[in-house]
Amino acid sequence: xxxxxxxxxxxxxxxxxxxxxxxxxxxxxxxxxxxxxxxxxxxxxxxxxxxxxxxxxxxxxxxxxxxxxxxxxxxxxxxxxxxxxxxxxxxxxxxxxxxxxxxxxxxxxxxxxxxxxxxxxxxxxxxxxxxx
Amino acid sequence: xxxxxxxxxxxxxxxxxxxxxxxxxxxxxxxxxxxxxxxxxxxxxxxxxxxxxxxxxxxxxxxxxxxxxxxxxxxxxxxxxxxxxxxxxxxxxxxxxxxxxxxxxxxxxxxxxxxxxxxxxxxxxxxxxxxxxxxxxxxxxxxxxxxxxxxxxxxxxxxxxxxxxxxxxxxxxxxxxxxxxxxxxxxxxxxxxxxxxxxxxxxxxxxxxxxxxxxxxxxxxxxxxxxxxxxxxxxxxxxxxxxxxxxxxxxxxxxxxxxxxxxxxxxxxxxxxxxxxxxxxxxxxxxxxxxxxxxxxxxxxxxxxxxxxxxxxxxxxxxxxxxxxxxxxxxxxxxxxxxxxxxxxxxxxxxxxxxxxxxxxxxxxxxxxxxxxxxxxxxxxxxxxxxxxxxxxxxxxxxxxxxxxxxxxxxxxxxxxxxxxxxxxxxxxxxxxxxxxxxxxxxxxxxxxxxxxxxxxxxxxxxxxxxxxxxxxxxxxxxxxxxxxxxxxxxxxxxxxxxxxxxxx
Numbered sequence: 001x002x003x004x005x006x007x008x009x010x011x012x013x014x015x016x017x018x019x020x021x022x023x024x025x026x027x028x029x030x031x032x033x034x035x036x037x038x039x040x041x042x043x044x045x046x047x048x049x050x051x052x053x054x055x056x057x058x059x060x061x062x063x064x065x066x067x068x069x070x071x072x073x074x075x076x077x078x079x080x081x082x083x084x085x086x087x088x089x090x091x092x093x094x095x096x097x098x099x100x101x102x103x104x105x106x107x108x109x110x111x112x113x114x115x116x117x118x119x120x121x122x123x124x125x126x127x128x129x130x131x132x
Numbered sequence: 133x134x135x136x137x138x139x140x141x142x143x144x145x146x147x148x149x150x151x152x153x154x155x156x157x158x159x160x161x162x163x164x165x166x167x168x169x170x171x172x173x174x175x176x177x178x179x180x181x182x183x184x185x186x187x188x189x190x191x192x193x194x195x196x197x198x199x200x201x202x203x204x205x206x207x208x209x210x211x212x213x214x215x216x217x218x219x220x221x222x223x224x225x226x227x228x229x230x231x232x233x234x235x236x237x238x239x240x241x242x243x244x245x246x247x248x249x250x251x252x253x254x255x256x257x258x259x260x261x262x263x264x265x266x267x268x269x270x271x272x273x274x275x276x277x278x279x280x281x282x283x284x285x286x287x288x289x290x291x292x293x294x295x296x297x298x299x300x301x302x303x304x305x306x307x308x309x310x311x312x313x314x315x316x317x318x319x320x321x322x323x324x325x326x327x328x329x330x331x332x333x334x335x336x337x338x339x340x341x342x343x344x345x346x347x348x349x350x351x352x353x354x355x356x357x358x359x360x361x362x363x364x365x366x367x368x369x370x371x372x373x374x375x376x377x378x379x380x381x382x383x384x385x386x387x388x389x390x391x392x393x394x395x396x397x398x399x400x401x402x403x404x405x406x407x408x409x410x411x412x413x414x415x416x417x418x419x420x421x422x423x424x425x426x427x428x429x430x431x432x433x434x435x436x437x438x439x440x441x442x443x444x445x446x447x448x449x450x451x452x453x454x455x456x457x458x459x460x461x462x463x464x465x466x467x468x469x470x471x472x473x474x475x476x477x478x479x480x481x482x483x484x485x486x487x488x489x490x491x492x493x494x495x496x497x498x499x500x501x502x503x504x505x506x507x508x509x510x511x512x513x514x515x516x517x518x519x520x521x522x523x524x525x526x527x528x529x530x531x532x533x534x535x536x537x538x539x540x541x542x543x544x545x546x547x548x549x550x551x552x553x554x555x556x557x558x559x560x561x562x563x564x565x566x567x568x569x570x571x572x573x574x575x576x577x578x579x580x581x582x583x584x585x586x587x588x589x590x591x592x593x594x595x596x597x598x599x600x601x602x603x604x605x606x607x608x609x610x611x612x613x614x615x616x617x618x619x620x621x622x623x624x625x626x627x628x629x630x631x632x633x634x635x636x637x
Contacts, residue, residue, distance in 0.1 A: 037361035040518040042168065042215065049363035073361055 002030045004082065004091045005067075006116075007056065008046040011129040012097030017056065019127045020095035024065040031060055031067040032089055036081045039073040047071070078112050079119050086122055095125045134483070138260065141487025144189060145495055150488065153190040157197020158496045162504065164198070165205020165217050166511045169353035169519075170526070172202040172218070173565070176462045177345040178526065180338050180469065181533035188470035189485050193492040195466055199459050200252060200442040200493065203402060204500045207244040207435055208511055211237055212365040220402035220438040223410040227423060227430030234426050237365060242372040243380055243428050244435040245504045251388040251436030252497040255443035258392050259490055263479070267451040270476035275587060276595050278453075279580035280604035282573040285454045287611050288399040290566040297615065300566045303557065307567035310335055311574025318582055330542040337465040339534055339546040340571060344564040345462075346530040347547055348554020350523050362515075367508050372428070380432035383413050387433035391440025396447045401457040402438040409437035443493055449474055450486060454573070458565030461572045 005020030007013045017033070024031040033056055037044040048056070053069040060067035074081045082094060098113050106114075117124055144150060164175045176195050183191035206218030211228035224244065231240040273281070286308070290300035313324045314334025325331040372380075387409040394405040413433040414423045423430050445456045453475030455461040467474045472482060479486050534547040554564050588594030596602045 037363075038518070039361065040520050041516050042209075042362060043213070043364050043512065043515040044361050045364050045516060047361055047363040049365075052363075 001027070002032055002089045002091045003027065004032045004034060004085050004089065004094045006082065006094070006096040007033045007035045007048075008097070009048055009052070010046075010097070010099075012099045012127070014097075015127045015129045016095050016097035017059075019125065021060050021063050021065050021067070023093060023095060023125065024060070024067075025063045027092070029065075029092070031065050032085055032091065033057075033060075033067055033069045034081060034085055035069060035071050036074045036078060037071065039075050077115070079115050082116055082120060086120060091122060093123050093125060094120055095127060098126045098128050134264070134479075137479075137483040137487055138491070140483065141491040144484050144488035145193070145492045149187070150190050150193055150492065151495070153186070153194040154197050154492050154496050155499055157194035158201035158204075158499050159503070160194075161198040161201020161203075162205035162500065162507075162511060163514055165202035166208050166514050167522075168209060168215050168217050169349060171345075171349070172199045173459045173462060174345040174349040175202075176459060176466070177338075177341040178530050178533065180342065180462065180466055181537050183466050183469060184537065188467075188472055189488045191466060191470060192463065192485065192489050193496075195463055196446070196489055196493065197496045199463075200439060200496065201500060203252075203435075203439045203442050204245065204248050204504050205511065206438075207248070207431075208241065208504075208508055209515070211240045211244070211431070212367065212512060213362050213515075215362075218402075218438075220406045220441075221434070222403075223406050223434045224431055226410075227425075227427050230424060230426035231428070231431065232365065236426070237367050239372045239376055239428065240431050241367065241508055242505060243376060243432050245501055246372070246377070247380065247384045247387065247432040247436035248439040248504075249497055249501040250384050251391055251438075251440035252443050252493065252500075254388040255392045255395065255440035256490065256493045256497070259444055259447055259493075262396075263447055263451050263486075263490065266447060267476040267479045270452050273452075273476065273600065274598075275580040275584040276598050276601040277604065279577055279584055280595065280601040280608065281452060281454055282577045282580065284604055284608050284611070285398045285448075285456070286566075286570045286573050286577070287608055288397065289457065289569050291399065291611060291615070296561060299560075299562045303562045303564065304566040304570040307570030308574040308577075310340070310567075311571050311578065317579060330540070334575075335546070335571075336537075336543065337568075337572060338469065338537055339543045340550050341462055341465060341568055342530055342534055343547040343550025343552075344554035344557075344568060345458075347527060347551025348558060348564060350527050350530075351551060351555040352558045353519055354523050364512065367512075376428045380428045383409075383429035383433040384436045386412060386416075387436030388440045390433075391437035391442075392444045394437075395441030395444030396456070398448060398454065398456045401445055402441045405437040405441035406434035409433040439497075446490070450478055450489070451476055453478075454576075455569060458563075458568050461565075461569045464572055 003020050003024040005017055007017050020031060035048055037047040056069060057067050070085055072081050086094065096113055096116055101111060113126065160175065161172060164170045164172065175198055202218055203220060206216060206221035207224055209215045209217040210221040210224040211232050214225055214229040216222045216225055228240045231237065286304055290304040291297055313331055315322055315332050322332065390409045390412060391405040394408060395401060410430060410433055413429050414420050417429065445460055448454045448456045449460045449464060455464040464474060472485060531544055531547060534543045537543055557564055595605060
């Protein structure tokens with residue numbers, strides 16, 4: 001039983017990470033930090049390098065949580081990466097960050113968060129970045 | 133050298149329109165230098181139709197800027213991501229990426245920019261001095277000399293360049309074959325036209341180049357899109373220390389010299405010169421074991437060399453009218469589109485263009501030096517654009533451009549056909565460069581040979597008795613025989629070959 005945390009180097013990603021680690025610590029389980037780059041581009045700004053992922057693992061360890069980083073790339077849909085992470089680890093909770101998106105933006109680009117909320121079978125904790 | 137004409141060249145460059153096109157060219161060059169896959173040849177091919185509507189000097193200034201600008205850009209990805217943006221930056225990867233891993237990416241980029249600037253500038257000065265001299269010498273050339281020279285050009289490009297020699301020769305032969313399509317210029321007989329009116333005037337250079345380089349590269353890159361994804365690399369402290377500068381000054385000087393020399397040779401070009409400069413630096417060094425582990429010289433030498441070569445490869449084009457490599461073949465095509473016949477007469481007949489283009493390189497190099505260091509971060513951002521988005525846009529521009537040349541659908545079909553050919557060639561390990569070059573030079577070889585034979589009244593020994601064409605043909609024979617000699621001596625030199633392979637791979 002673990003907690004799957006969706007992470008990107010952004011405010012929302014940080015919020016998801018800190019809440020995810022807190023949840024994992026409270027449930028006394030491990031955590032899988034999903035940092036999935038989009039396939040195709042040469043550089044993905046959301047991808048973290050080895051050094052940064054070691055820092056994340058250390059941060060989790062400081063709260064007593066054993067974390068691993070999963071960097072499987074995704075194509076046009078990110079749900080598959082989360083679904084397989086959940087299936088592989090038998091996770092009981094998924095933590096993701098939410099950001100505000102205008103209705104038009106959502107119409108054009110869609111929303112990864114919405115797809116995750118609708119399609120994953122485990123409970124999902126959606127976190128917003130701290131205000132102010 | 134006509135000093136007034138040289139100064140007038142600066143007058144031409146400093147016109148706002150030309151300055152603007154120079155800036156545009158170097159920025160585009162740098163961008164596509166950063167993008168792996170899309171090389172300067174492809175970009176120039178795609179942009180050829182645009183030059184129809186632009187003043188000839190501005191057009192050539194822009195296209196030249198793309199070529200040498202790409203040499204700067206290619207370094208950035210070599211250093212930061214271990215991905216050579218251009219073939220000429222492949223060797224920069226070894227030491228550049230090693231430096232980046234030590235947190236000295238900024239130093240590597242700074243040294244590369246300074247080396248490129250010095251290499252480029254040294255080479256332009258060489259070009260300014262050498263080009264008029266070569267041109268005045270070449271004024272004595274007749275049809276026999278041109279035929280021999282073009283033959284030598286085709287041969288050198290297919291043998292000297294990196295890659296498989298047999299495949300390059302096959303590609304060149306195919307290019308020569310394509311050059312024969314169309315109505316014979318002397319007798320008017322139709323050859324390989326299959327009664328098609330579109331083929332009567334022969335195949336046009338532009339759609340062939342756009343297909344082989346443009347569409348072919350796009351298709352080939354689409355296949356490779358599922359490569360590894362990289363995390364963005366941080367760049368800090370771009371200014372190299374005084375110690376780094378002192379350490380690399382010798383390498384920059386030697387690299388510039390090597391680049392200038394090899395760039396002038398047909399088939400030499402940027403790739404070969406960067407390889408040679410790196411190998412020379414490694415051999416000269418008292419501590420060769422530092423190479424590959426982050427030696428600044430290992431970045432400085434190839435980067436100075438490829439820029440110097442990019443510049444000096446203009447010498448044969450502007451003075452003899454013979455393109456030295458595939459990119460120069462495209463510029464040759466661009467000049468022809470503008471109704472300018474490159475050759476020894478260019479200096480006298482069109483001094484504005486000759487000196488305008490050469491002097492624009494001083495300005496262009498300065499622009500690149502100023503831009504390259506502060507804008508590294510911006511350029512790296514381009515890599516976030518996925519090929520799945522970039523490729524359709526480029527393909528659309530290419531096909532639209534092909535249509536606008538003559539407003540003929542046949543040209544578009546030609547681009548697509550040659551795009552498929554180019555894709556298959558790349559996939560099977562053939563380089564499209566020799567094909568395009570042989571196509572350009574093929575009609576020259578044929579036309580000049582027949583013209584010469586008429587002058588000699590059908591006596592082929594005339595080629596050998598004229599001193600200049602005789603010498604050139606002797607070099608042709610030497611180039612053909614050299615690989616055979618090497619094979620005979622092969623066993624003895626196997627070991628040195630192995631070390632060279634190690635450098636190449």
